[in-house]
Amino acid sequence: MLHNALYIHIPFCARKCRYCDFNSIVSESKVIDRYLCAIEKELCALKDRYVFNTVYIGGGTPSILTEVQMEKLLQNVIRYIPPSEIQEYTVEANPGTLTVDKIRVLKDHMVNRISLGVQSFQDRQLNFLGRIHSGNEARDAFALLRNAGFENINIDMIFGSPGQSHDDWEKDLKTVVELSPEHISTYALTYEEGTLLTRDLENKVIHTLDEYVELEMYKTSIRYLTCNGYNHYEISNFAKEGYECAHNRVYWKNIGYVGVGAGAYSFVDGVRASNEKDVFKYIDGINESKYAKSFSENLExxxxxxxxxxxxxxxxxxxxxxxxxxxxxxxxxxxxxxxxxxxxxxxxxxxxxxxxxxxxxxxxxxxxxxxxxx
Ligand code: SF4
The missing domain is CATH 1.10.10.920 (Arc Repressor Mutant, subunit A)
Structure with missing residues (x-):
């Protein structure tokens, strides 16, 4: 029995954000149902083989699942993974798809940490990034989580969008600190191959922000967040004392983890492997042979x-x-x-x-x- 971190990938989103190159697609609910059945089979195959201290359900947008789908997924996690060993159980959520009922389902199934993808509280930035929610909806989602009793919440933020001023970023930092989440991640916007944002950059529709301004934004994040009680414990991550992300620490320490779902990576006993990235090939692979690995390597x-x-x-x-x-x-x-x-x-x-x-x-x-x- 190994002590490990479990990652479950939900590769579905309501709409593709302009900067996103994560493994996610816009899909019909019945495809999501078929996907969740495949996930159940993969989880079942892990039964009695591992003890997981952390579970992280990411995406994509896990909160796009309906209450019924979410309940099924979370019940399967508890059924196949010894729940008493799970210390940190995170689910990612998008403010545009979170509801009171979904939050109740999360709370009822031992989830004790929510990572809220906010990125900005300013609607101009959110529209530019192609997010599906407004700044007010992000505030409301955070309030709903707090009201439901979630005491460990991360907020993801992005800085460095074209046209974003240093003042804009300071306002965003101020808003996030006012909400007082336990954990804050701040990422510089990157231009990944194949995204709508990169296409616009190549066509000179947009221009990158000056590198100096972006660096100043990063420096301001460090100064402002540390002054407000957040420990800068990782390049892009800040936490109140005792709230560093245990799951991500496993990745940063390069210790073993197991990934379930399309494109998910595992690293066990020096062997790194990944599942088939394509959602449909992943589902077929699991249904046909209970196996969906597309790549595996033994690390020297x-x-x-x-x-x-x-x-x-x-x-x-x-x-x-x-x-x-x-x-x-x-x-x-x-x-x-x-x-x-x-x-x-x-x-x-x-x-x-x-x-x-x-x-x-x-x-x-x-x-x-x-x-x-x-
Ligand atoms: S919500 Fe997240 S995973 Fe989905 S498209 Fe946007 S950035 Fe990508």
Whole structure:
């Protein structure tokens, strides 16, 4: 029996947001029903094989499920996964699809953390991003969750949209702090291949925000949120004390996890695998052979170590040599000595008291620093 994190992917959305390259489609309810049956089969196959400490249902938009569909999914989680071991149970929700009845279903089935995809409280930004909800609907959804007794809520925010001013972002930060969620994630807008946003960028319909302004927005997020009682514990994540996301910590520590659903990744005993990304192929694969893996690779030890360093550097606490040695049987500097010396000389990482971490300077160019360890 392993202690692990379980991720369940719900790849359905009411509409595709303009910036989104996640595995999600707009689909009919009967397809969702068939998908949930496949999920049940995959969950059933996990029975008695794992003990999960964290469960995370993400998407897509899990809150697009009807009450009946949501109840079926959540009942199956409890049926096949020992519920007494689950410490953190998160479901992602979109303010445009959350209702009082759905919130009741979530509350009745042991869900104890909600991640609310708000992105902005300003309707101009929301329209630009192609979100289906308004700023007021986001506030209302948060209030409904609080009224239902949810005491651990994350709010996802995006900064750096074309035309967004530093003032706009400050207003958004102020609103989110006023709501006082336990956890806040702030992501810079990215232009992913194949999205409507990238198409508009390529056609010069829109222009990216000045890099300097975007960096200032990030710096303001850190300053403002830490001043207001949030610990900046990961590059993009802030939490009140004791509310760091345990599930995501498993990814950042590069420890084992199991993914269920279309396109979901698993990482167990050094083997990384992913399910078929296409929803229909996934459903057919599970129905025909109870198997829907489309990719699997055995990680070499040094590759595993390299990915572990990269992921752990996302955490402000970094990675300790002791922890690294226990997992890989050698010291960090045995594999990365040259990189560490050169990055440390440039003030981008520190390696003191056997702990490797990003400096503040390194934090602002984290992507470049990470590539040195790959
Ligand atoms: S709601 Fe989330 S998953 Fe769905 S389209 Fe928008 S960004 Fe993508």
């Amino acid at each position: 030890l040094n590759q595993y170590a390299s990915e572990t360093v990269v992921m752990s550097l996302r955490l402000r606490q970094g990675i300790s040599n002791n922890e690294f040695y226990e997992r890989f049987g050698y010291k960090i500097e045995d594999q990365f000595g040259n990189q560490i010396s050169s990055l440390a000389k440039n003030g981008l990482v520190s390696y003191e008291n056997e702990i490797l971490k990003l400096t503040e300077k390194g934090l602002f160019v984290a992507d470049t620093v990470m590539t040195e360890f790959i």
